[in-house]
Amino acid sequence: MAKIIISPSKYVQGSGELKSIKDHTKNLGKAFFIVSSENIIKMTKAVVEESFSGTEISLNFKIFDGECSKNQIDILRENLRNSNCDAVVGIGGGKILDIAKAISYYEEIPVVIVPTSASTDAPCSALSALYTDEGVFSRYLVLPKNPDLVLVDTEIISKAPARLLMAGVGDALSTYFEARACLKSNALNKAGGKMTRAAFAMAKLCYDILLEDGLKAKLAVENKVCTKAVENIIEANIYLSGIGFESCGLAAAHSIHNGFTLLKQCRHLLHGEKVAFGTIVQLVLENSSIEELEEVIGLCIDLGLPVTLEDMGVTEIKEEEIRNVAKASCADGEGVHNMPFKVNEEDVYAAILSADALGRLYKV
Incomplete structure (x- = not known):
């Protein structure tokens, strides 16, 4: 291949x-x-x-x-x-x-x-x-x-609203973790082939820049100025994430985003805001280390990205609604099936509630 x-x-x-x-x-x-x-x-x-x-x-x-x-x-x-x-x-x-x-x-x-x-x-x-x-x-x-x-x-x-740049960070945040999952599962990328080392390096660089410059860029654009940190985040959001996701592949984070589009309560959210929460859910699915979860959740909190269902607009958790999100996330053809292990609706349902609990813990 x-x-x-x-x-x-x-x-x-x-x-x-x-x-x-x-x-x-x-x-x-x-x-x-x-x-x-x-x-x-x-x-x-x-x-x-x-x-x-x-x-x-x-x-x-x-x-x-x-x-x-x-x-x-x-x-x-x-x-x-x-x-x-x-x-x-x-x-x-x-x-x-x-x-x-x-x-x-x-x-x-x-x-x-x-x-x-x-x-x-x-x-x-x-x-x-x-x-x-x-x-x-x-x-x-x-x-x-x-x-x-x-x-x-x-x-x-x-000069655009800071929320838009931060939503881009939320979208870019998933790039490395979805690429890592696709690498482990040997999944095909969006080009119909296997990922190159260069593409994976871009995905990892994207994440590194978000951690290094995300908060600095947020503060800059809130004051309508363009600093080196802003330039770096723009490149990470648009180019590194764009090449990274397409040439490495998508996994659970974007599938979970797609599931949440079913809920009217989430319609006010931007794409990347939903993806950010989907990334945390993916890390729960993977049983990632507490250190990694703390790093990602901490970044999201600093940047105003959703880490709980309440942040997503779901103020009243209804089991049927969350199960519908989980079901849609696992539809045929969704990236969740690129995870390096089998994922079903019950897994996603449990991971969503667990991610919400983690987010509430760290927001205290």
Whole structure:
């Protein structure tokens, strides 16, 4: 079996780099279909237009404010075709980036990814998470290639709410532990091969940076400044976690996140916030050392990430609801089956309650 590592064709990170988008998108297209939210378009449109001024490239901005669902993808594809565009640009958060990648896949055109926060590791991946129109996780759309360009303007990201950067830490937190589980089980990665040593090293480096710079970065972005720690966390959240999860594989943490999307009480949470709690649940499943659990739970507490069911919005624990979460986490095709031992619904149910108890213990 081949070892495979995949990544975007080009990754650019730096302060003010959106101003240079023209230079980074040479030869990708002549008419760009730019998908973003109304607020982000107001914030970035003038910068993008200024960058392309004096060229013959046309820009078509499209406001999107919905779920990354098949219905919404089809609507935007029709808009793109009506605009005669030959490339798509996603500017925004995870759902906008995922829908831009999905449009690129179905229309067979290049895609440029411009994250405005480092809240997930979605930007670099050849993957789109699809949801129903109501926001319930549906499935992963596996794409044949990674984005043509990921352009990360750290000036923009550092001014986003601190909660978004910390949610990205929550998402990135799972990378090393899921990679470690996949290594032990000899699981296939998202590229359909075995992980390389380089990919696993990136996953471990990602975790090391979160421990070293997570709290420093939180304090910096709360004051709307971009320090070296913030730059490091942005790289860990977007690039290291993106390459790490995709080229190593997913395990229980993301499956448990998917299960919690069933609960209305958790809908207010960001992706990475749910993944952070899912990571603690995975460590309980593995019976990880108390030292490792303390390290992860302590980091989450410092960064304001969920460590209890109450933090997740579940103020009243109902056995049926938690069992439904556990059942969904163990559905066919879920990453939980990449764990190096067999996991069933009862195991996940017990681990969720145990993780909650640990979190309550350390929050005292």
